[in-house]
Amino acid sequence: MTAVTESPQAPPAVRAAVVPEDLASRPSLRETVDQTLAMAWRATKKMRRNPEQFFDVTIQPLLFTAMFAYIFGGAISGSVKDYLPLIIPGILAQTALTTCMAMGTQLREDMDKGVFDRFRSLPIARIAPLAGPALADVIRYTIAATLTILVGIAMGYRPGGGVLGTLGGWLLTIVAAWSLAWIFTWLGTVARSAQAVQGISMMIMFPLTFLSNAFVPAESLPGWLEAFVKVNPVSHVVTACRDLINEGQVTAEVGWALLGCAAVVAIFAPLAVRSYSRKL
Amino acid sequence: MNDTLPSPTPRDDLAVDATGLVKTFGRPGSSVFRAVDGVDLQVVRGEVFGVLGPNGAGKTTMLSMLATLLPIDGGRASIFGVDVVDQPHRVRQLLGVTGQYASVDENLTATENLVLFARLLGHRWPAARTIAADLLERFGLTEAATRQIKNFSGGMRRRLDLAASLISRPPLIFLDEPTTGLDPRTRGQMWDTIRELVAQGSTILLTTQYLDEADQLADRIAVIDAGRKVAEGTPEELKAGVGSSTLHLRLTDRTQTAAAAAVVERALGEAPVLTPEAGGLNVPLANADGAGDVLIALRQAELSITTATVRQPTLDEVFLALTGHHSEPTENDHQNDHETEEVA
Ligand SMILES: Nc1ncnc2c1ncn2[C@@H]1O[C@H](COP(=O)(O)OP(=O)(O)OP(=O)(O)O)[C@@H](O)[C@H]1O
Ligand SMILES: [Mg+2]
Numbered sequence: 001m002t003a004v005t006e007s008p009q010a011p012p013a014v015r016a017a018v019v020p021e022d023l024a025s026r027p028s029l030r031e032t033v034d035q036t037l038a039m040a041w042r043a044t045k046k047m048r049r050n051p052e053q054f055f056d057v058t059i060q061p062l063l064f065t066a067m068f069a070y071i072f073g074g075a076i077s078g079s080v081k082d083y084l085p086l087i088i089p090g091i092l093a094q095t096a097l098t099t100c101m102a103m104g105t106q107l108r109e110d111m112d113k114g115v116f117d118r119f120r121s122l123p124i125a126r127i128a129p130l131a132g133p134a135l136a137d138v139i140r141y142t143i144a145a146t147l148t149i150l151v152g153i154a155m156g157y158r159p160g161g162g163v164l165g166t167l168g169g170w171l172l173t174i175v176a177a178w179s180l181a182w183i184f185t186w187l188g189t190v191a192r193s194a195q196a197v198q199g200i201s202m203m204i205m206f207p208l209t210f211l212s213n214a215f216v217p218a219e220s221l222p223g224w225l226e227a228f229v230k231v232n233p234v235s236h237v238v239t240a241c242r243d244l245i246n247e248g249q250v251t252a253e254v255g256w257a258l259l260g261c262a263a264v265v266a267i268f269a270p271l272a273v274r275s276y277s278r279k280l
Numbered sequence: 281m282n283d284t285l286p287s288p289t290p291r292d293d294l295a296v297d298a299t300g301l302v303k304t305f306g307r308p309g310s311s312v313f314r315a316v317d318g319v320d321l322q323v324v325r326g327e328v329f330g331v332l333g334p335n336g337a338g339k340t341t342m343l344s345m346l347a348t349l350l351p352i353d354g355g356r357a358s359i360f361g362v363d364v365v366d367q368p369h370r371v372r373q374l375l376g377v378t379g380q381y382a383s384v385d386e387n388l389t390a391t392e393n394l395v396l397f398a399r400l401l402g403h404r405w406p407a408a409r410t411i412a413a414d415l416l417e418r419f420g421l422t423e424a425a426t427r428q429i430k431n432f433s434g435g436m437r438r439r440l441d442l443a444a445s446l447i448s449r450p451p452l453i454f455l456d457e458p459t460t461g462l463d464p465r466t467r468g469q470m471w472d473t474i475r476e477l478v479a480q481g482s483t484i485l486l487t488t489q490y491l492d493e494a495d496q497l498a499d500r501i502a503v504i505d506a507g508r509k510v511a512e513g514t515p516e517e518l519k520a521g522v523g524s525s526t527l528h529l530r531l532t533d534r535t536q537t538a539a540a541a542a543v544v545e546r547a548l549g550e551a552p553v554l555t556p557e558a559g560g561l562n563v564p565l566a567n568a569d570g571a572g573d574v575l576i577a578l579r580q581a582e583l584s585i586t587t588a589t590v591r592q593p594t595l596d597e598v599f600l601a602l603t604g605h606h607s608e609p610t611e612n613d614h615q616n617d618h619e620t621e622e623v624a
Contacts, residue, residue: 023373024370039400042392045388115385115386117379124400
């Protein structure tokens with residue numbers, strides 16, 4: 001080894017660098033909120049420039065509501081109109097799930113970009129790059145939920161729960177979508193590619209929505225299936241939505257649905273932050 | 281893994297203090313690969329420290345570890361005395377990192393990028409806008425302020441990237457190959473910007489593959505190859521390590537190159553290096569007096585020359601001489617050297 005004289009002791013011309021003394025050891029709650037809002041702002045800018053992100057949330061409610069109502073309406077409830085109170089809350093929950101599914105793939109794609117290297121090198125809360133897009137995504141859930149209800153009303157649906165009940169169901173859908181998005185966010189931080197996230201998300205999404213009471217009453221199913229459908233959290237969200245929109249009642253199901261959402265966030269948000277912080 | 285080591289007395293004149301840094305990557309089907317293999321690095325406050333190394337030497341990996349972007353697998357590192365592993369959030373407040381690949385958002389405009397980073401660093405909206413405008417002005421990007429980065433040239437991207445690293449006015453700036461891929465004029469501008477930063481009191485740790493860049497900018501240089509530090513010193517010290525000077529010859533008749541090389545070898549006992557251009561010879565000299573012997577020998581052999589110059593070796597020659605013997609990835613034989621050094 002050709003080690004040449006080591007002379008770290010000899011500083012060049014004396015140029016004083018100001019080194020701040022009082023460094024925080026972690027971001028405060030206030031800073032975390034600000035940083036999350038900044039990240040949400042970035043996500044909305046991105047949405048505006050890639051309007052195809054709004055295709056699924058506009059077309060799907062239109063298509064699915066009409067399609068399911070006309071295909072299954074007669075068979076399940078006798079008529080389309082009678083089926084609407086059953087199907088609209090179901091479609092709401094399904095739309096919530098499919099729209100929040102996109103979180104995972106988008107985050108995975110985003111994380112491979114150079115700008116995430118900078119986010120990692122900045123003194124910011126590790127949750128901000130995840131919570132920001134999740135917050136901005138609420139815009140998409142809102143569009144999807146609103147459109148679904150409007151299409152239902154256009155098809156002759158008259159929610160029995162009145163304006164307040166309908167607003168309640170609408171709000172619950174958005175909250176559920178935001179909460180469930182954390183599952184997909186976590187997937188986005190652990191999977192190796194956007195395609196992998198897409199595949200796994202589908203595998204989660206299909207059983208959760210179709211093996212629920214979203215489209216058919218649970219009682220009409222064989223026993224073993226009914227058992228799964230009854231514990232499926234999506235069923236609780238659907239039932240809670242029905243209670244709110246059709247009856248205008250805040251039932252125990254609403255409580256269970258909210259509790260389920262809170263549990264999902266409490267489990268998957270920390271998992272996502274942990275795996276994001278470890279990711280290279 | 282680190283807590284068994286006794287804590288070395290912290291030196292408060294150091295911006296970067298790293299000892300025995302190790303990074304290993306698992307490669308499927310083979311043993312672990314040591315991308316950084318026990319590097320010691322001491323960067324004094326206020327200096328420009330250059331890390332020079334070829335592709336794959338481990339420069340980016342080393343900076344990433346120091347910038348808390350990669351977990352450290354061995355050794356310890358501190359930035360202004362703050363431990364990188366224990367206090368990552370504090371370390372991030374002291375650093376501005378300009379990575380090898382521009383780390384700005386493609387979908388946003390130049391202004392939006394800087395505003396976003398300023399907001400993330402805790403500035404209110406109006407302040408963030410002012411900072412963005414000032415930086416764009418300073419880096420000559422005002423005209424491109426409202427354009428998306430997608431449509432930026434490589435040079436503009438690099439400048440925006442550097443601008444983004446300066447928002448927090450960090451006392452220490454990492455620049456990973458700041459001028460790779462830039463045209464000579466843009467490169468010169470980047471050098472001027474770096475010199476300005478130094479004049480304002482920033483400490484800079486930069487990596488480069490360009491020897492003239494390290495020579496131009498750095499107060500001290502570490503040469504690394506295959507994850508090891510093979511030399512360290514001022515540019516002058518490094519050059520002196522190879523021999524005090526080099527005699528450059530150019531023959532009138534380029535077909536006589538081989539004959540001339542033989543004559544030089546007989547005169548000095550050491551073979552000259554052929555330059556890439558035909559008819560050129562570089563003769564390393566232990567001392568400049570040797571030049572006379574070579575010229576006399578050539579005269580006697582009746583080989584005529586068009587030019588003869590004696591000069592200091594370039595960093596290129598230093599680099600070749602140093603890394604030539606170290607280009608093979610070495611086995612894990614030095615694995616524990618640093619632990620023992622440290623204890624001693
Ligand atoms: N995430 C990784 N997984 C596996 N190997 C890696 C990883 N990152 C880097 N390496 C390997 O580590 C070695 C050093 O890489 P590094 O990027 O630090 O080199 P460098 O000196 O920056 O080179 P360059 O001049 O090309 O940028 C290379 O052999 C590279 O293949
Ligand atoms: Mg590199």
